[in-house]
Amino acid sequence: MARCVTRLLGFVMAFLLCAATAQAAEFYRGKSVTLIVSSSPGGGYDIMARTIAKYLGRHLPGNPRIVVSNMPGAGGIVAMNYAYRGAPKDGTFIAAMQNNIPFEPLLGTPEARFVATEFNWLGSPSVEVGLIAVWHTVPVNSLPDLKRREIAVGSSGANSTPSFYARLLNETLGTKMRIVVGYPGQNEVYLAMERGEVDGFPSMFYNTLNATRPNWRAEKNIKLLLQYGLEKEPALANVPSALDLVTNPEDKQLMQAGLAMVTLGRPYLMPPGVPADRVAQMRKAFEGTFNDPGFRADANRMSLGVNTPKTGAEVQKLIEDAYRSPPKTIDRLRKLSLH
Numbered sequence: 001m002a003r004c005v006t007r008l009l010g011f012v013m014a015f016l017l018c019a020a021t022a023q024a025a026e027f028y029r030g031k032s033v034t035l036i037v038s039s040s041p042g043g044g045y046d047i048m049a050r051t052i053a054k055y056l057g058r059h060l061p062g063n064p065r066i067v068v069s070n071m072p073g074a075g076g077i078v079a080m081n082y083a084y085r086g087a088p089k090d091g092t093f094i095a096a097m098q099n100n101i102p103f104e105p106l107l108g109t110p111e112a113r114f115v116a117t118e119f120n121w122l123g124s125p126s127v128e129v130g131l132i133a134v135w136h137t138v139p140v141n142s143l144p145d146l147k148r149r150e151i152a153v154g155s156s157g158a159n160s161t162p163s164f165y166a167r168l169l170n171e172t173l174g175t176k177m178r179i180v181v182g183y184p185g186q187n188e189v190y191l192a193m194e195r196g197e198v199d200g201f202p203s204m205f206y207n208t209l210n211a212t213r214p215n216w217r218a219e220k221n222i223k224l225l226l227q228y229g230l231e232k233e234p235a236l237a238n239v240p241s242a243l244d245l246v247t248n249p250e251d252k253q254l255m256q257a258g259l260a261m262v263t264l265g266r267p268y269l270m271p272p273g274v275p276a277d278r279v280a281q282m283r284k285a286f287e288g289t290f291n292d293p294g295f296r297a298d299a300n301r302m303s304l305g306v307n308t309p310k311t312g313a314e315v316q317k318l319i320e321d322a323y324r325s326p327p328k329t330i331d332r333l334r335k336l337s338l339h
Contacts, residue, residue, distance in 0.1 A: 027091065027278070028062030036087075036095040038079035040072045042188070042316075045235060048266055048304055049096040051284075056294045059288035061281060064092075076101040077111050084114035091278035094122065099264040100161055102319050106330060109339040115151045117323055118272040120279045121315040123286040124265035125299070125306045126207060130165060130234040132177075133192045134200035136160050143173070143226055143240055144298065150176040151199035154189035157181050159338055161261075162189075162203035167336045168258045169242060172251040177202055187212070192243075193222075199225060205262075207305025216297040216305065224271065229262040231308070253329045258336070260322040267315050283312040 033056075034060055037049045044168035046068075053066035071079040076098040087093040102119075133155075140149055155162040157180055166177045183189045190213065192198045205229070208215065216222050225322050227233055228242035243259070246252045268286060270279055289295050290309040299306040311319075325333075 005312045019173065026062065028060055028064040028281075030064075031062070031068050031092060032065045033060075034088075034093050035068045035316045036079055036083070036093070037068060037070045037271075038072065038095065039070065039099060040099045040329070041070050044132035044211065044304070045096055045098060045266055046070060047302065048299075049303070051295065051298050051304065052096075052125065052268075052289055054298070055289045055292050056285055059285035061293070065193065071261050074111055077104060077109070081111075081113050082102075082318045083119070083269065083271050088273050089273040090272050091270070091282065093271060095269050097267055097269060099124075099128065100261045101265060101324060102264070104260050105327075106323055108276055108334040109337075115272075117316075117320050120270040120282075120312070121271060121319065122268040122271065122279075124310040125290050125303075126265040126316055127229065127231050127308045127310065128265050128305075129205050129206045129227050129229040129236070130140065130259075130262050131206060131224050131228075131236075131239070132169070132175075132200065132202050133204045133222045133224055136198070136221050136223060137196070138199045138223070140199070140225065141223060143175070143245070145173045146177070146225055147173070148176075150178055150275070152175045152180050153200050153202045154183050154192050154198040155179050155181050155202070156183055156309050162186075162201065163256070164337055165228070168255065169226070171332075171336060172248075173226075173242060173254050174248035181264075205308075206236070207303070210305065211303040212298065228255075228259060228262065230259050243247040251329070253326065254332050257322050257325040257329050257333055259329070260318055264315065264318060265310065279312075287311060291338060 014049045023190060035049055035053055036047050039045045050068050053068050057066045057316060079095060080097060080101045083095045102116040105116060136195050140146055140151055153166055163179050166179050169175050169178055180187050191202050225237045226242055229235050234242050270282060
């Protein structure tokens with residue numbers, strides 16, 4: 001009798017799954033899905049989004065067309081605010097966000113008018129690892145050297161990601177990085193390193209380095225002093241990891257909370273309030289896209305750094321864990337972010 005009941009339940013679940021898939025197919029068939037990118041055209045987030053869009057519709061029931069457009073502004077906050085309050089909530093809107101944006105309310109940014117944990121997170125194609133890099137002529141060769149000798153590191157502004165991580169590492173590891181602001185972006189900092197204007201860059205992401213300056217490591221133009229993230233980069237086994245070097249428990253909590261945005265990679269979301277079955281279908285479609293051989297080949301060809309994709313549930317947990325940080329840790333984060 002029990003076996004019959006189990007079989008019956010299995011048939012019912014299979015029927016409901018097929019029915020939900022059919023309904024999703026009917027919903028998406030003939031429609032377009034808008035994919036908003038929170039940054040300007042031509043950057044890493046934009047290129048990744050357009051590559052994903054090429055394959056995503058194939059993994060959705062009904063094979064809708066994916067249309068990519070850009071919504072830059074306030075470092076991505078404009079797009080995030082729109083996704084929270086103004087975007088369609090029927091399953092036809094998704095967004096690619098810079099990985100620091102979900103944490104702006106946590107850092108006390110007044111312009112961030114959204115609740116990050118209420119979004120439906122869909123996944124991320126990669127995990128980022130940050131690096132402290134110095135030009136090869138700088139007489140600093142290790143982390144102990146960086147604790148003894150001050151270096152000048154380039155950044156765009158006092159509240160930018162490079163500045164935040166320079167302050168975080170100075171605070172937790174005792175490094176001596178003096179932040180020089182005013183550079184429009186990382187490419188300008190790279191040129192300043194080549195000219196000797198600054199010694200290094202405190203927030204060089206491994207995937208970006210491979211995509212934009214693939215010759216630098218091969219020609220030994222830079223020295224990598226430290227890697228940081230909640231996960232290590234296997235290709236940099238000889239570069240020490242920041243989390244391994246923090247001994248004070250409160251500093252470790254601070255670093256773990258601060259590094260969540262790095263590990264988030266390049267996250268995708270749906271607004272709050274989207275029907276659960278469409279969120280489930282979209283999460284499944286992203287997983288299918290990340291594992292699609294065609295997508296993988298395109299990403300490798302363009303050095304997009306698709307390494308260890310994260311599911312929507314994993315991204316959701318990462319964000320929720322950061323927001324559950326102790327109040328003292330959050331207070332220290334806000335002081336480091338200068339908000």
